[in-house]
Amino acid sequence: MGDSAPRMITVEESPTTKKDRRVSYAFLMPTVILILILSIFPLLFSLALSFASWDLSRLEGGVRFIGLQNFATLISDTRFWDTAKNTVYFVGGAVALQYLLGFCLAMLLNQEIRFRRFFRVVFLMPMMLTPAAVGYLGRMLFNESMGPINDIIKHLGLPIVPWLSNSKMAMPTLILLDTWEWVPFMTIVLLAGLQSLPPEVFESATVDGASDWQKLRYITFPMLVPVSITVILIRALEAFKLFDIVVVMTGGGPGTATETVTMYAYTVGMRSGNLGYSSAIAYSLLVMVILFATIFLNSLRGRAAAAEG
Amino acid sequence: MQLTMRQTKKAKSFITHFLLGLWALVCLAPIYWVLITSFKLPIAVFQGPKYFPWIDFKPTLDAWNFLLIGPTSAAVYRSWANSAILATTSAAIAVIIGGMAGYALTRFRFYWPGLKWKNTNISFFIISQRMLPAVVIILPFMIMYRIFGLIDTHLGMILAYTVFNLPFAVWILRDFFAGLPVDLEESALIDGANRFQAFRMIVLPLAAPGLIATFLFCLVFTWNDYLFALMLTFSKASTLPMFIAGEGTQSYGPQWWYLSALSLLSIAPMILISLLVERYIRRGLVVGAIK
Numbered sequence: 185m186g187d188s189a190p191r192m193i194t195v196e197e198s199p200t201t202k203k204d205r206r207v208s209y210a211f212l213m214p215t216v217i218l219i220l221i222l223s224i225f226p227l228l229f230s231l232a233l234s235f236a237s238w239d240l241s242r243l244e245g246g247v248r249f250i251g252l253q254n255f256a257t258l259i260s261d262t263r264f265w266d267t268a269k270n271t272v273y274f275v276g277g278a279v280a281l282q283y284l285l286g287f288c289l290a291m292l293l294n295q296e297i298r299f300r301r302f303f304r305v306v307f308l309m310p311m312m313l314t315p316a317a318v319g320y321l322g323r324m325l326f327n328e329s330m331g332p333i334n335d336i337i338k339h340l341g342l343p344i345v346p347w348l349s350n351s352k353m354a355m356p357t358l359i360l361l362d363t364w365e366w367v368p369f370m371t372i373v374l375l376a377g378l379q380s381l382p383p384e385v386f387e388s389a390t391v392d393g394a395s396d397w398q399k400l401r402y403i404t405f406p407m408l409v410p411v412s413i414t415v416i417l418i419r420a421l422e423a424f425k426l427f428d429i430v431v432v433m434t435g436g437g438p439g440t441a442t443e444t445v446t447m448y449a450y451t452v453g454m455r456s457g458n459l460g461y462s463s464a465i466a467y468s469l470l471v472m473v474i475l476f477a478t479i480f481l482n483s484l485r486g487r488a489a490a491a492e493g
Numbered sequence: 494m495q496l497t498m499r500q501t502k503k504a505k506s507f508i509t510h511f512l513l514g515l516w517a518l519v520c521l522a523p524i525y526w527v528l529i530t531s532f533k534l535p536i537a538v539f540q541g542p543k544y545f546p547w548i549d550f551k552p553t554l555d556a557w558n559f560l561l562i563g564p565t566s567a568a569v570y571r572s573w574a575n576s577a578i579l580a581t582t583s584a585a586i587a588v589i590i591g592g593m594a595g596y597a598l599t600r601f602r603f604y605w606p607g608l609k610w611k612n613t614n615i616s617f618f619i620i621s622q623r624m625l626p627a628v629v630i631i632l633p634f635m636i637m638y639r640i641f642g643l644i645d646t647h648l649g650m651i652l653a654y655t656v657f658n659l660p661f662a663v664w665i666l667r668d669f670f671a672g673l674p675v676d677l678e679e680s681a682l683i684d685g686a687n688r689f690q691a692f693r694m695i696v697l698p699l700a701a702p703g704l705i706a707t708f709l710f711c712l713v714f715t716w717n718d719y720l721f722a723l724m725l726t727f728s729k730a731s732t733l734p735m736f737i738a739g740e741g742t743q744s745y746g747p748q749w750w751y752l753s754a755l756s757l758l759s760i761a762p763m764i765l766i767s768l769l770v771e772r773y774i775r776r777g778l779v780v781g782a783i784k
Contacts, residue, residue: 204601207688211597214590215619215659222656223622226633233632289516292509305771306517309524312763312770314717316734317756321523324530324749332526335542364519421624428719432738446628446720453632454724466629473626 233463240457247460254464264465266440267448268472270355274444275423275476277359278366283416285363286370291400293371294378311368319432322361323348326433351441354434358442362429366422370415377411378404413484417477424473445469527760531556531753538749556750560758572736573758576716578647579732583654584711588704590655591662592670594619596692598663599670600678616667623660631724638725645726653721658711665710669703670696706773709766716763733759 234255237248258264293303310318325331326347334344347357381404389399427446430436436443445465453462529545530538532552537543543550560569597603598612608614634653635644643649673696681691697704719734726735737755740748 204688208597208601208603211593211601211688211692212603212615215594215663216615218590218656218659219619219622222634222652223625223630226630226637227625229633229636230629289513292513295509296506297509297513301771303513303517305768306520308767308771309764310520312713312767313524314734314737314756314759314763316717316719316737317527317759320737320752320756321527324753325523325526330538330541332542332544364523425626425628427628428734428738431719446626449628450720450723459632459636463629463632466626466632469626470629473624477624 230463230466233460234467236460236463238459240453240459250460254461255468257461258464258468263440263443264445264448264468267443267445268468270440270442271424271426271444271446271469271472273355274359274362274426274442275420277356278362278423279416279420281359281363282367282370282419283412285367286374286415287412289367289371290374290378291404293375307371308368310365313365315365315428316432318361318365319429322357322429322433326357326361348434349438351438354438354442358430358433361433362423362426365429366419369419373415374408374411377408381407409484413481417480420476420480421473424469424476445472524760524764527753527756530749531757533750533753535748535750556754559751560754568736569755569758572731572733575647575650575730576733576759579650579654579730580712580715583651583658583715584708586651586655587658587662587711588666588708591659591707592666592697592700592704593692594659595663595666595668596670596696598667600675616663620660620664622656623664627657627720631720634721635724643725645729645731647730649725650721650730650732653725654715654718657718657721658714661714662707662711665707666700666703669700669707673699702773706770709770709773713763713766713770716759 233247235249235251237250237253239245289307293300293307297303325333328334328344328346328349331347333347337344346353348354385403385407386399389403394402425446426444427450430442430444430447434442436447446469449462449465449469452458452465529543529552532546532554533543533550534553534555537550546552560566598616603612603615604610605615610618638644638649643652677695677699678691681695682688686694717734718732719738722732722735723738726732737752737759740752740755
């Protein structure tokens with residue numbers, strides 16, 4: 185996210201500047217006002233709710249403020265901690281796998297290849313598809329007796345896998361499905377990153393006799409670190425929100441093996457009607473997300489500084 | 494020596510194409526599977542996997558008939574139409590309003606003394622809303638919508654989706670406008686056009702590719718959303734993902750042939766859009782992340 189300040193100067197200095205002040209707010213404010221009303225206000229409302237007890241079935245019955253009681257309940261709620269663990273497991277597994285595959289595919293695409301346009305369109309497709317339909321797709325493909333994946337495994341003479349019925353396998357299966365859908369995002373952005381690298385560096389490395397592996401290890405990968413940070417961060421923040429694919433594919437099961445924090449907040453809020461506690465759960469997800477982003481960015485910055493210093 | 498080098502190059506190219514082909518297969522096979530399943534009879538599903546129509550199963554239009562003219566067809570058409578209306582309208586509004594904000598953030602210098610915010614802070618404030626887990630704001634949304642009678646209405650959903658799409662639209666279009674030359678606008682302003690005229694007649698046409706790409710992405714995000722629809726609608730404004738998820742979690746077990754056809758109704762327009770959007774992607778989606 186670069187600052188585009190230098191380009192503004194010419195317009196700033198043009199004779200219409202004074203009138204521009206009013207005009208500039210006419211351009212900006214619709215967005216800011218909408219976000220204040222429909223994003224910031226709900227955010228604060230939700231924070232207030234997390235300190236309250238309010239029942240969905242008796243909205244008129246009023247709110248009762250109960251201080252930190254919701255958060256006290258949260259700390260001893262094993263189901264919440266399980267969903268938090270599931271979410272972190274999912275984020276870690278899915279993002280790592282997607283980055284790895286996305287990087288390999290971007291490297292492959294960044295060569296002289298035939299049918300370039302075909303590959304690019306096809307590789308893009310999964311991320312455009314409706315997650316609710318993708319969840320259902322996963323349920324069908326990974327079905328243990330009628331699905332094609334186990335059938336192919338059987339034909340290869342391998343033991344069939346309890347993809348969805350085994351509580352240890354359900355999460356890896358979910359990660360595989362999410363990876364199918366979201367590798368395209370990683371591939372596209374990393375490919376653009378690869379294409380923006382200056383070719384001279386590689387030419388001089390070739391002249392100096394560097395092997396392909398050395399080029400990858402000492403030039404390509406370090407130069408892609410900024411883009412990599414961005415894609416990993418964006419994907420991870422999205423993955424923390426995981427909801428639709430799981431709801432359809434496993435419904436959180438078997439048991440609660442694949443239940444995510446978002447699902448739990450939804451269940452508590454809408455099924456049990458406990459709006460206050462649901463908000464507390466949702467807010468804890470927000471805290472997790474912010475913590476993750478901060479730690480991730482700081483540790484990388486620290487490492488980058490250490491490498492330079 | 495010369496020959497072996499050419500040979501290794503050839504071998505490398507072969508491996509590259511083989512791996513790319515393999516991944517293309519991974520991408521396409523699931524879509525193929527939904528497609529053929531939608532033409533299967535229940536028996537062809539329950540007997541175990543069948544892969545090729547006419548060879549190992551007899552294709553039928555039963556599922557499609559049921560979907561398009563059966564007892565639930567009215568609900569199917571309604572959710573499809575709702576999805577289409579909500580997605581196109583909110584994407585268009587998000588692109589217009591977000592485009593204006595993105596333009597303002599690249600052409601004017603803002604300073605909010607109370608917060609000590611400049612353009613970058615304002616941009617970050619807007620864009621960071623995108624990263625907010627929707628579940629944090631969804632309950633207040635639901636309560637507010639109940640109070641104001643917006644629940645299960647098109648207006649309410651268009652508002653919700655516009656705000657949902659705005660941060661992305663601002664993010665992409667800001668970078669897009671930053672890349673456009675300012676000379677043309679300047680000469681229009683000197684010739685007496687006001688800022689809105691310059692924006693409409695000069696900037697927007699120049700930015701058409703970026704606007705189209707952003708519109709298509711917002712369209713996809715809205716079309717694919719499930720959480721907002723689940724919380725804020727139940728029948729009148731209910732969307733296609735709602736319908737799919739509802740059918741897929743029925744207690745009698747999923748009717749795979751029917752659900753496949755239903756999924757295709759949702760997936761097919763997105764496949765068409767990915768054909769359209771591919772050419773814009775480097776200018777649209779990617780600019781933001783690269784910078």
